[in-house]
Amino acid sequence: MYLPDFEYYQPNSLAEACRLMAKFGPRARILAGGTDLLHKMKHGQLEPEVIVSLNGLERLREITYQKGVGVVIGARATHNDIAGSALLQEKYRSVCEAAHHMANNQIRNVGTLGGNIVNAVPSADLPPILIALGASVKLAGSQGRRVLPLEEFFTGVHSSVIEPDEILTEVIIPDQPSTGSTYIRFGLRRSGALAVVGAAVAVTMEGETCREARIALGAAAPVPMRARQAEAVLKNQVITPDLLEEAGVCAARECSPRSSIRGSEEYRRDLVRVLTRRALQKAIKEGHV
Amino acid sequence: MARTLTDEQGVKRYLVNLKVNGDNHTVMVKGNSLLVNVLRDELDLTGTKKGCELGDCGSCTVLLDGKPVNSCLVLAVEAEGREITTIEGVAQNDKLDKLQESFVNNAAIQCGYCTPGMVLSAKALLTRNPHPTETEVREAISGNLCRCTGYVNIVKAVMAAAEQE
Ligand SMILES: Cc1cc2nc3c(=O)[nH]c(=O)nc-3n(C[C@H](O)[C@H](O)[C@H](O)COP(=O)(O)OP(=O)(O)OC[C@H]3O[C@@H](n4cnc5c(N)ncnc54)[C@H](O)[C@@H]3O)c2cc1C
Ligand code: FES
Ligand code: FES
Numbered sequence: 001m002y003l004p005d006f007e008y009y010q011p012n013s014l015a016e017a018c019r020l021m022a023k024f025g026p027r028a029r030i031l032a033g034g035t036d037l038l039h040k041m042k043h044g045q046l047e048p049e050v051i052v053s054l055n056g057l058e059r060l061r062e063i064t065y066q067k068g069v070g071v072v073i074g075a076r077a078t079h080n081d082i083a084g085s086a087l088l089q090e091k092y093r094s095v096c097e098a099a100h101h102m103a104n105n106q107i108r109n110v111g112t113l114g115g116n117i118v119n120a121v122p123s124a125d126l127p128p129i130l131i132a133l134g135a136s137v138k139l140a141g142s143q144g145r146r147v148l149p150l151e152e153f154f155t156g157v158h159s160s161v162i163e164p165d166e167i168l169t170e171v172i173i174p175d176q177p178s179t180g181s182t183y184i185r186f187g188l189r190r191s192g193a194l195a196v197v198g199a200a201v202a203v204t205m206e207g208e209t210c211r212e213a214r215i216a217l218g219a220a221a222p223v224p225m226r227a228r229q230a231e232a233v234l235k236n237q238v239i240t241p242d243l244l245e246e247a248g249v250c251a252a253r254e255c256s257p258r259s260s261i262r263g264s265e266e267y268r269r270d271l272v273r274v275l276t277r278r279a280l281q282k283a284i285k286e287g288h289v
Numbered sequence: 290m291a292r293t294l295t296d297e298q299g300v301k302r303y304l305v306n307l308k309v310n311g312d313n314h315t316v317m318v319k320g321n322s323l324l325v326n327v328l329r330d331e332l333d334l335t336g337t338k339k340g341c342e343l344g345d346c347g348s349c350t351v352l353l354d355g356k357p358v359n360s361c362l363v364l365a366v367e368a369e370g371r372e373i374t375t376i377e378g379v380a381q382n383d384k385l386d387k388l389q390e391s392f393v394n395n396a397a398i399q400c401g402y403c404t405p406g407m408v409l410s411a412k413a414l415l416t417r418n419p420h421p422t423e424t425e426v427r428e429a430i431s432g433n434l435c436r437c438t439g440y441v442n443i444v445k446a447v448m449a450a451a452e453q454e
Contacts, residue, residue: 001342001343002323003323004321005319005321006321007301007320008301008303008321008364008366010290010367012290031364033362034362034363034364034367035344035362038323039343039344039362042342042343051320053364053367055367104347104431105410105428105429105432106344106347106350106357106358106359106410106432107344107359107432109353109356109358110358110359110362110363190431191428191431192431
Protein backbone atom coordinates (compact mmCIF):
# COMPACT_ATOMS: atom_id res chain seq x y z
CA MET A 1 0.00 0.00 0.00
CA TYR A 2 1.57 3.24 -1.12
CA LEU A 3 0.75 6.83 -0.39
CA PRO A 4 -0.12 9.23 -3.17
CA ASP A 5 2.33 12.07 -3.80
CA PHE A 6 2.13 15.27 -1.83
CA GLU A 7 4.26 18.21 -0.95
CA TYR A 8 5.62 18.01 2.58
CA TYR A 9 6.32 20.88 4.95
CA GLN A 10 7.61 20.78 8.47
CA PRO A 11 7.36 24.31 9.82
CA ASN A 12 9.23 25.12 13.01
CA SER A 13 6.86 27.75 14.29
CA LEU A 14 3.13 27.82 14.77
CA ALA A 15 2.90 31.10 12.86
CA GLU A 16 4.58 29.47 9.86
CA ALA A 17 2.25 26.47 10.08
CA CYS A 18 -0.78 28.79 10.08
CA ARG A 19 0.64 30.74 7.16
CA LEU A 20 1.08 27.53 5.14
CA MET A 21 -2.44 26.39 5.96
CA ALA A 22 -3.83 29.78 4.96
CA LYS A 23 -1.88 29.65 1.70
CA PHE A 24 -2.97 26.18 0.64
CA GLY A 25 -6.44 26.12 2.22
CA PRO A 26 -8.45 22.92 1.77
CA ARG A 27 -5.73 21.44 -0.48
CA ALA A 28 -3.56 20.99 2.62
CA ARG A 29 -3.85 18.77 5.67
CA ILE A 30 -2.20 18.88 9.03
CA LEU A 31 -0.20 15.77 9.93
CA ALA A 32 0.15 15.00 13.63
CA GLY A 33 0.60 11.29 14.45
CA GLY A 34 -0.71 10.25 11.05
CA THR A 35 -2.52 7.19 12.41
CA ASP A 36 -5.72 8.40 10.86
CA LEU A 37 -4.57 10.64 8.02
CA LEU A 38 -2.12 8.14 6.46
CA HIS A 39 -4.71 5.40 6.94
CA LYS A 40 -7.26 7.41 4.95
CA MET A 41 -4.72 8.33 2.29
CA LYS A 42 -3.78 4.69 1.78
CA HIS A 43 -7.45 3.94 1.23
CA GLY A 44 -7.78 6.84 -1.19
CA GLN A 45 -10.35 8.52 1.05
CA LEU A 46 -8.21 11.64 1.27
CA GLU A 47 -5.71 12.97 -1.24
CA PRO A 48 -4.18 16.16 0.11
CA GLU A 49 -1.75 17.91 -2.23
CA VAL A 50 0.12 19.39 0.69
CA ILE A 51 0.94 18.03 4.11
CA VAL A 52 1.91 20.34 6.93
CA SER A 53 3.53 18.37 9.72
CA LEU A 54 3.36 19.45 13.33
CA ASN A 55 6.36 17.26 14.09
CA GLY A 56 8.68 20.26 14.39
CA LEU A 57 6.58 21.94 17.05
CA GLU A 58 7.80 20.28 20.26
CA ARG A 59 6.10 22.84 22.47
CA LEU A 60 2.70 21.65 21.31
CA ARG A 61 3.48 18.43 23.15
CA GLU A 62 3.66 19.87 26.65
CA ILE A 63 1.20 19.15 29.44
CA THR A 64 1.27 21.90 32.07
CA TYR A 65 -0.73 23.46 34.85
CA GLN A 66 -1.35 27.16 34.48
CA LYS A 67 -2.62 28.98 37.51
CA GLY A 68 -6.01 30.52 36.95
CA VAL A 69 -6.41 28.58 33.68
CA GLY A 70 -6.20 24.90 34.48
CA VAL A 71 -4.47 21.91 32.96
CA VAL A 72 -3.31 22.72 29.44
CA ILE A 73 -2.59 19.79 27.15
CA GLY A 74 -0.78 20.50 23.89
CA ALA A 75 -2.56 19.12 20.83
CA ARG A 76 0.47 17.09 19.82
CA ALA A 77 0.63 15.20 23.13
CA THR A 78 0.36 11.52 22.29
CA HIS A 79 -2.07 9.18 24.03
CA ASN A 80 0.83 7.64 25.94
CA ASP A 81 2.10 11.12 26.91
CA ILE A 82 -1.33 11.72 28.40
CA ALA A 83 -1.63 8.29 30.01
CA GLY A 84 1.78 8.71 31.65
CA SER A 85 1.56 12.37 32.66
CA ALA A 86 2.24 12.75 36.39
CA LEU A 87 0.20 15.96 36.43
CA LEU A 88 -2.85 14.33 34.90
CA GLN A 89 -2.43 11.21 37.02
CA GLU A 90 -2.69 13.43 40.04
CA LYS A 91 -5.51 15.70 38.93
CA TYR A 92 -7.66 13.76 36.45
CA ARG A 93 -6.70 10.13 36.32
CA SER A 94 -9.91 9.60 34.34
CA VAL A 95 -8.25 11.30 31.36
CA CYS A 96 -5.14 9.10 31.65
CA GLU A 97 -7.34 6.01 31.82
CA ALA A 98 -9.29 7.05 28.72
CA ALA A 99 -6.02 7.50 26.80
CA HIS A 100 -4.56 4.27 28.13
CA HIS A 101 -7.46 2.04 27.14
CA MET A 102 -7.77 3.08 23.53
CA ALA A 103 -6.23 1.63 20.36
CA ASN A 104 -3.02 -0.30 21.07
CA ASN A 105 0.41 0.60 22.40
CA GLN A 106 1.99 1.34 19.02
CA ILE A 107 -0.86 3.67 18.05
CA ARG A 108 -0.82 5.33 21.47
CA ASN A 109 2.86 6.14 21.01
CA VAL A 110 2.18 8.26 17.93
CA GLY A 111 -1.54 9.14 17.85
CA THR A 112 -2.27 12.55 19.32
CA LEU A 113 -4.95 14.36 21.25
CA GLY A 114 -5.38 16.91 18.43
CA GLY A 115 -5.88 14.18 15.83
CA ASN A 116 -8.36 12.40 18.06
CA ILE A 117 -10.47 15.55 18.28
CA VAL A 118 -10.14 17.01 14.77
CA ASN A 119 -10.91 13.62 13.23
CA ALA A 120 -14.43 14.11 14.60
CA VAL A 121 -15.49 10.49 14.68
CA PRO A 122 -18.32 9.57 17.07
CA SER A 123 -16.35 6.75 18.72
CA ALA A 124 -13.24 8.81 19.57
CA ASP A 125 -12.23 8.08 23.15
CA LEU A 126 -10.91 11.40 24.43
CA PRO A 127 -13.72 13.89 23.67
CA PRO A 128 -16.33 12.44 26.08
CA ILE A 129 -14.23 12.69 29.24
CA LEU A 130 -12.89 16.11 28.20
CA ILE A 131 -16.42 17.38 27.59
CA ALA A 132 -17.55 16.01 30.95
CA LEU A 133 -14.72 18.00 32.55
CA GLY A 134 -15.82 21.14 30.72
CA ALA A 135 -12.70 21.38 28.55
CA SER A 136 -12.16 24.05 25.89
CA VAL A 137 -10.06 23.97 22.76
CA LYS A 138 -7.79 26.69 21.43
CA LEU A 139 -7.60 27.17 17.68
CA ALA A 140 -4.92 29.23 15.98
CA GLY A 141 -5.48 30.54 12.47
CA SER A 142 -4.15 33.21 10.16
CA GLN A 143 -6.84 35.55 11.51
CA GLY A 144 -5.89 35.02 15.15
CA ARG A 145 -6.87 32.70 17.94
CA ARG A 146 -10.13 31.60 19.45
CA VAL A 147 -11.13 29.45 22.37
CA LEU A 148 -14.37 27.52 22.46
CA PRO A 149 -15.93 24.76 24.54
CA LEU A 150 -14.99 21.36 23.12
CA GLU A 151 -18.68 20.52 23.27
CA GLU A 152 -19.35 23.14 20.58
CA PHE A 153 -16.52 21.98 18.34
CA PHE A 154 -18.25 19.07 16.61
CA THR A 155 -20.94 19.54 13.98
CA GLY A 156 -21.31 16.03 12.56
CA VAL A 157 -19.49 12.87 11.59
CA HIS A 158 -16.08 14.03 10.28
CA SER A 159 -17.08 17.66 10.55
CA SER A 160 -16.39 20.42 13.01
CA VAL A 161 -16.14 24.18 13.24
CA ILE A 162 -12.41 24.20 12.48
CA GLU A 163 -11.51 26.25 9.40
CA PRO A 164 -9.05 24.90 6.82
CA ASP A 165 -6.39 27.37 7.96
CA GLU A 166 -6.83 26.66 11.66
CA ILE A 167 -4.71 24.46 13.90
CA LEU A 168 -5.87 23.05 17.19
CA THR A 169 -3.12 24.01 19.60
CA GLU A 170 -4.31 23.04 23.04
CA VAL A 171 -7.03 21.61 25.20
CA ILE A 172 -7.73 23.30 28.50
CA ILE A 173 -9.32 21.51 31.44
CA PRO A 174 -10.43 24.29 33.78
CA ASP A 175 -10.15 24.13 37.56
CA GLN A 176 -13.48 22.88 38.69
CA PRO A 177 -15.81 22.06 41.49
CA SER A 178 -16.31 18.45 40.38
CA THR A 179 -15.29 15.85 42.93
CA GLY A 180 -15.10 12.84 40.65
CA SER A 181 -14.94 11.82 37.00
CA THR A 182 -14.56 8.68 34.96
CA TYR A 183 -14.81 7.27 31.45
CA ILE A 184 -15.96 3.74 30.73
CA ARG A 185 -15.84 2.35 27.23
CA PHE A 186 -17.07 -0.92 25.85
CA GLY A 187 -15.26 -2.41 22.86
CA LEU A 188 -15.59 -5.80 21.22
CA ARG A 189 -12.00 -6.57 22.22
CA ARG A 190 -9.91 -5.08 24.97
CA SER A 191 -7.29 -3.78 22.56
CA GLY A 192 -7.34 -2.32 19.07
CA ALA A 193 -11.12 -2.08 18.87
CA LEU A 194 -13.07 1.15 18.62
CA ALA A 195 -15.59 1.90 21.35
CA VAL A 196 -19.09 0.55 20.74
CA VAL A 197 -20.19 3.08 23.33
CA GLY A 198 -18.27 5.25 25.76
CA ALA A 199 -19.72 7.06 28.76
CA ALA A 200 -17.96 9.83 30.66
CA VAL A 201 -19.21 11.61 33.74
CA ALA A 202 -18.05 14.34 36.09
CA VAL A 203 -19.94 14.77 39.36
CA THR A 204 -19.93 17.41 42.08
CA MET A 205 -20.89 15.76 45.35
CA GLU A 206 -21.66 17.33 48.69
CA GLY A 207 -22.02 14.47 51.12
CA GLU A 208 -24.68 12.22 49.63
CA THR A 209 -26.12 14.97 47.47
CA CYS A 210 -25.19 15.45 43.85
CA ARG A 211 -24.95 19.20 43.20
CA GLU A 212 -24.17 18.75 39.54
CA ALA A 213 -23.45 15.99 37.06
CA ARG A 214 -22.10 16.27 33.54
CA ILE A 215 -22.55 13.23 31.32
CA ALA A 216 -20.96 12.94 27.86
CA LEU A 217 -21.45 9.97 25.57
CA GLY A 218 -19.31 8.66 22.71
CA ALA A 219 -20.62 6.63 19.74
CA ALA A 220 -24.14 7.36 20.95
CA ALA A 221 -24.92 10.08 18.38
CA PRO A 222 -23.23 11.60 15.30
CA VAL A 223 -21.16 13.79 17.66
CA PRO A 224 -20.02 13.32 21.26
CA MET A 225 -23.16 14.39 23.16
CA ARG A 226 -24.15 15.69 26.59
CA ALA A 227 -26.99 13.69 28.18
CA ARG A 228 -28.68 16.73 29.65
CA GLN A 229 -31.93 15.08 30.70
CA ALA A 230 -30.02 12.47 32.64
CA GLU A 231 -27.98 15.25 34.23
CA ALA A 232 -31.21 16.98 35.30
CA VAL A 233 -32.40 13.80 37.00
CA LEU A 234 -29.39 13.98 39.32
CA LYS A 235 -29.15 17.70 40.02
CA ASN A 236 -29.39 18.50 43.74
CA GLN A 237 -30.64 15.02 44.54
CA VAL A 238 -29.58 12.59 47.22
CA ILE A 239 -27.97 9.73 45.34
CA THR A 240 -29.61 6.31 45.54
CA PRO A 241 -29.09 3.24 43.33
CA ASP A 242 -32.55 3.78 41.87
CA LEU A 243 -31.74 7.34 40.91
CA LEU A 244 -28.55 6.27 39.09
CA GLU A 245 -30.53 3.67 37.18
CA GLU A 246 -33.08 6.33 36.29
CA ALA A 247 -30.30 8.56 34.97
CA GLY A 248 -29.05 5.65 32.85
CA VAL A 249 -32.53 5.00 31.46
CA CYS A 250 -32.87 8.67 30.68
CA ALA A 251 -29.51 8.83 28.85
CA ALA A 252 -30.47 5.75 26.82
CA ARG A 253 -33.69 7.51 25.79
CA GLU A 254 -32.13 10.82 24.77
CA CYS A 255 -29.18 9.48 22.77
CA SER A 256 -29.41 8.64 19.07
CA PRO A 257 -26.96 5.89 18.17
CA ARG A 258 -26.86 4.22 14.78
CA SER A 259 -26.63 0.56 13.92
CA SER A 260 -23.27 -0.54 12.54
CA ILE A 261 -21.15 -3.67 12.40
CA ARG A 262 -20.05 -2.96 15.95
CA GLY A 263 -23.53 -2.91 17.42
CA SER A 264 -27.18 -2.29 16.69
CA GLU A 265 -28.99 0.82 17.80
CA GLU A 266 -30.89 -1.11 20.51
CA TYR A 267 -27.71 -2.70 21.82
CA ARG A 268 -25.96 0.63 21.97
CA ARG A 269 -28.86 2.23 23.84
CA ASP A 270 -28.74 -0.50 26.42
CA LEU A 271 -24.99 -0.05 26.74
CA VAL A 272 -25.56 3.67 27.30
CA ARG A 273 -27.93 2.84 30.16
CA VAL A 274 -25.53 0.45 31.84
CA LEU A 275 -22.31 2.39 31.26
CA THR A 276 -23.84 5.69 32.39
CA ARG A 277 -24.98 4.09 35.64
CA ARG A 278 -21.62 2.40 36.22
CA ALA A 279 -19.63 5.53 35.41
CA LEU A 280 -21.75 7.56 37.85
CA GLN A 281 -21.31 4.96 40.59
CA LYS A 282 -17.57 4.92 40.08
CA ALA A 283 -17.05 8.69 39.94
CA ILE A 284 -19.22 9.25 43.02
CA LYS A 285 -17.40 6.60 45.01
CA GLU A 286 -13.82 6.87 43.79
CA GLY A 287 -13.18 10.46 42.62
CA HIS A 288 -11.37 11.34 39.41
CA VAL A 289 -10.57 7.78 38.30
CA MET B 290 14.23 18.89 9.43
CA ALA B 291 15.79 16.92 6.60
CA ARG B 292 17.60 18.67 3.72
CA THR B 293 15.59 19.08 0.57
CA LEU B 294 16.70 18.50 -3.01
CA THR B 295 14.61 19.24 -6.07
CA ASP B 296 15.34 17.47 -9.37
CA GLU B 297 14.81 18.81 -12.93
CA GLN B 298 11.25 17.57 -12.95
CA GLY B 299 10.54 19.53 -9.82
CA VAL B 300 10.22 16.42 -7.62
CA LYS B 301 11.34 17.11 -4.09
CA ARG B 302 13.45 14.62 -2.23
CA TYR B 303 14.73 14.67 1.31
CA LEU B 304 18.11 13.66 2.69
CA VAL B 305 17.15 11.92 5.89
CA ASN B 306 19.56 10.90 8.61
CA LEU B 307 18.43 7.75 10.30
CA LYS B 308 20.17 6.11 13.21
CA VAL B 309 19.26 2.47 12.81
CA ASN B 310 20.53 -0.11 15.30
CA GLY B 311 23.32 2.27 16.22
CA ASP B 312 24.48 2.87 12.64
CA ASN B 313 24.03 6.19 10.88
CA HIS B 314 22.48 6.09 7.43
CA THR B 315 21.65 8.92 5.10
CA VAL B 316 18.91 8.05 2.66
CA MET B 317 17.22 10.02 -0.06
CA VAL B 318 13.45 9.67 0.16
CA LYS B 319 10.33 11.24 -1.26
CA GLY B 320 7.83 12.90 1.06
CA ASN B 321 5.48 9.95 0.74
CA SER B 322 8.07 7.24 1.53
CA LEU B 323 7.03 5.16 4.50
CA LEU B 324 9.58 4.18 7.11
CA VAL B 325 8.77 0.48 6.70
CA ASN B 326 9.63 0.60 2.99
CA VAL B 327 12.83 2.54 3.54
CA LEU B 328 13.99 0.03 6.15
CA ARG B 329 13.14 -2.96 3.99
CA ASP B 330 13.96 -1.73 0.49
CA GLU B 331 16.72 0.84 1.00
CA LEU B 332 18.51 -0.56 4.04
CA ASP B 333 17.73 -4.22 3.37
CA LEU B 334 16.47 -4.71 6.90
CA THR B 335 13.74 -7.13 5.92
CA GLY B 336 13.21 -8.44 9.44
CA THR B 337 10.56 -5.75 9.74
CA LYS B 338 7.46 -7.28 8.18
CA LYS B 339 4.39 -5.87 6.50
CA GLY B 340 0.97 -7.32 7.21
CA CYS B 341 -2.06 -5.05 7.21
CA GLU B 342 -0.17 -1.82 6.48
CA LEU B 343 -2.91 -0.01 8.40
CA GLY B 344 -1.73 -0.06 11.99
CA ASP B 345 -3.73 -3.07 13.11
CA CYS B 346 -1.33 -6.01 13.15
CA GLY B 347 2.01 -4.78 14.52
CA SER B 348 4.18 -6.89 12.22
CA CYS B 349 5.97 -3.69 11.12
CA THR B 350 6.78 -2.70 14.72
CA VAL B 351 10.09 -0.92 15.26
CA LEU B 352 11.31 1.07 18.26
CA LEU B 353 11.47 4.81 17.70
CA ASP B 354 13.52 6.36 20.51
CA GLY B 355 12.81 3.18 22.44
CA LYS B 356 9.05 3.14 21.93
CA PRO B 357 7.20 0.64 19.74
CA VAL B 358 5.49 2.20 16.73
CA ASN B 359 4.02 0.82 13.52
CA SER B 360 6.51 1.77 10.79
CA CYS B 361 3.78 1.40 8.16
CA LEU B 362 2.20 4.59 9.51
CA VAL B 363 5.35 6.68 9.85
CA LEU B 364 6.74 8.88 7.09
CA ALA B 365 10.47 8.33 6.65
CA VAL B 366 11.08 12.12 6.69
CA GLU B 367 9.53 12.25 10.14
CA ALA B 368 12.13 9.79 11.46
CA GLU B 369 14.96 12.30 10.83
CA GLY B 370 17.44 12.17 13.69
CA ARG B 371 15.50 9.59 15.69
CA GLU B 372 16.94 6.36 17.06
CA ILE B 373 15.42 3.35 15.38
CA THR B 374 15.75 -0.24 16.55
CA THR B 375 14.66 -3.04 14.25
CA ILE B 376 14.72 -6.74 15.02
CA GLU B 377 18.19 -6.90 13.43
CA GLY B 378 19.45 -4.67 16.24
CA VAL B 379 18.25 -6.78 19.14
CA ALA B 380 20.99 -9.42 19.07
CA GLN B 381 24.31 -7.95 20.21
CA ASN B 382 27.65 -9.24 18.83
CA ASP B 383 25.95 -12.04 16.92
CA LYS B 384 24.54 -13.45 20.11
CA LEU B 385 20.79 -13.73 20.55
CA ASP B 386 19.28 -11.54 23.23
CA LYS B 387 17.92 -13.41 26.27
CA LEU B 388 14.43 -12.56 25.13
CA GLN B 389 15.06 -14.07 21.69
CA GLU B 390 16.53 -17.21 23.30
CA SER B 391 13.46 -17.42 25.43
CA PHE B 392 11.21 -17.27 22.35
CA VAL B 393 13.17 -20.21 20.92
CA ASN B 394 13.18 -22.22 24.14
CA ASN B 395 9.47 -21.73 24.75
CA ALA B 396 8.38 -22.58 21.21
CA ALA B 397 6.95 -19.08 20.93
CA ILE B 398 7.62 -19.06 17.19
CA GLN B 399 5.49 -20.91 14.68
CA CYS B 400 5.63 -19.37 11.19
CA GLY B 401 7.62 -16.49 12.66
CA TYR B 402 5.89 -13.67 10.84
CA CYS B 403 4.77 -11.83 13.97
CA THR B 404 7.98 -12.59 15.87
CA PRO B 405 10.06 -9.48 15.04
CA GLY B 406 7.24 -7.21 16.16
CA MET B 407 6.44 -9.33 19.21
CA VAL B 408 10.08 -9.33 20.30
CA LEU B 409 10.38 -5.56 19.90
CA SER B 410 7.16 -4.83 21.80
CA ALA B 411 8.28 -7.18 24.57
CA LYS B 412 11.81 -5.75 24.54
CA ALA B 413 10.46 -2.23 25.04
CA LEU B 414 8.35 -3.48 27.93
CA LEU B 415 11.23 -5.28 29.67
CA THR B 416 13.50 -2.26 29.30
CA ARG B 417 10.90 -0.07 30.97
CA ASN B 418 9.65 -2.66 33.43
CA PRO B 419 12.03 -5.62 33.96
CA HIS B 420 9.55 -7.60 36.08
CA PRO B 421 6.12 -7.26 34.50
CA THR B 422 3.01 -9.15 35.51
CA GLU B 423 1.36 -11.43 32.98
CA THR B 424 -1.33 -8.80 32.46
CA GLU B 425 1.32 -6.20 31.67
CA VAL B 426 2.93 -8.56 29.17
CA ARG B 427 -0.39 -9.24 27.46
CA GLU B 428 -1.10 -5.52 27.36
CA ALA B 429 2.32 -4.72 25.89
CA ILE B 430 1.91 -7.16 23.00
CA SER B 431 -1.77 -6.46 22.42
CA GLY B 432 -0.94 -4.43 19.30
CA ASN B 433 0.82 -7.45 17.79
CA LEU B 434 -1.35 -10.07 16.18
CA CYS B 435 -0.11 -13.64 15.79
CA ARG B 436 -1.92 -15.26 12.89
CA CYS B 437 -0.73 -18.64 14.19
CA THR B 438 -2.42 -17.66 17.48
CA GLY B 439 0.51 -18.83 19.58
CA TYR B 440 -0.06 -16.27 22.30
CA VAL B 441 0.23 -18.62 25.28
CA ASN B 442 3.83 -19.52 24.52
CA ILE B 443 4.72 -15.96 23.55
CA VAL B 444 3.54 -14.71 26.94
CA LYS B 445 5.41 -17.59 28.60
CA ALA B 446 8.59 -16.68 26.73
CA VAL B 447 8.43 -13.04 27.82
CA MET B 448 7.71 -13.98 31.43
CA ALA B 449 10.60 -16.46 31.41
CA ALA B 450 12.99 -13.86 29.98
CA ALA B 451 11.89 -11.43 32.69
CA GLU B 452 12.62 -13.97 35.42
CA GLN B 453 16.18 -14.42 34.17
CA GLU B 454 16.89 -10.72 34.64
C1 LIG C 1 -5.31 0.41 14.65
C2 LIG C 1 -5.97 1.69 15.09
C3 LIG C 1 -6.73 1.69 16.25
C4 LIG C 1 -7.35 2.86 16.67
N1 LIG C 1 -8.08 2.82 17.83
C5 LIG C 1 -8.66 3.93 18.29
C6 LIG C 1 -9.40 3.91 19.51
O1 LIG C 1 -9.52 2.87 20.19
N2 LIG C 1 -9.99 5.05 19.93
C7 LIG C 1 -9.89 6.21 19.22
O2 LIG C 1 -10.43 7.21 19.67
N3 LIG C 1 -9.21 6.27 18.06
C8 LIG C 1 -8.59 5.17 17.58
N4 LIG C 1 -7.89 5.21 16.40
C9 LIG C 1 -7.91 6.44 15.58
C10 LIG C 1 -6.69 7.38 15.70
O3 LIG C 1 -5.52 6.67 15.93
C11 LIG C 1 -6.83 8.37 16.82
O4 LIG C 1 -8.00 9.09 16.65
C12 LIG C 1 -5.65 9.32 16.93
O5 LIG C 1 -5.81 10.09 18.08
C13 LIG C 1 -5.50 10.24 15.75
O6 LIG C 1 -4.42 11.11 16.03
P1 LIG C 1 -3.23 11.35 15.01
O7 LIG C 1 -2.31 12.31 15.66
O8 LIG C 1 -2.65 10.08 14.56
O9 LIG C 1 -4.03 12.04 13.84
P2 LIG C 1 -3.62 12.34 12.33
O10 LIG C 1 -3.83 11.13 11.51
O11 LIG C 1 -2.29 12.99 12.26
O12 LIG C 1 -4.74 13.43 12.00
C14 LIG C 1 -6.11 13.11 11.98
C15 LIG C 1 -6.89 14.29 11.39
O13 LIG C 1 -6.85 15.41 12.25
C16 LIG C 1 -6.18 16.53 11.65
N5 LIG C 1 -5.34 17.10 12.70
C17 LIG C 1 -4.52 16.41 13.54
N6 LIG C 1 -4.00 17.23 14.47
C18 LIG C 1 -4.49 18.47 14.21
C19 LIG C 1 -4.34 19.73 14.85
N7 LIG C 1 -3.57 19.90 15.94
N8 LIG C 1 -4.99 20.80 14.32
C20 LIG C 1 -5.78 20.64 13.22
N9 LIG C 1 -5.97 19.47 12.59
C21 LIG C 1 -5.34 18.39 13.09
C22 LIG C 1 -5.44 15.95 10.47
O14 LIG C 1 -5.33 16.89 9.44
C23 LIG C 1 -6.31 14.78 10.07
O15 LIG C 1 -7.37 15.21 9.26
C24 LIG C 1 -7.23 4.06 15.93
C25 LIG C 1 -6.47 4.05 14.76
C26 LIG C 1 -5.83 2.90 14.34
C27 LIG C 1 -5.02 2.93 13.08
S1 FES D 1 1.80 -3.70 8.76
FE1 FES D 1 1.98 -2.03 10.10
S2 FES D 1 0.55 -2.54 11.62
FE2 FES D 1 0.19 -4.09 10.18
S1 FES E 1 4.12 -17.22 14.70
FE1 FES E 1 2.98 -17.12 12.88
S2 FES E 1 2.12 -15.16 13.04
FE2 FES E 1 2.86 -15.48 15.00
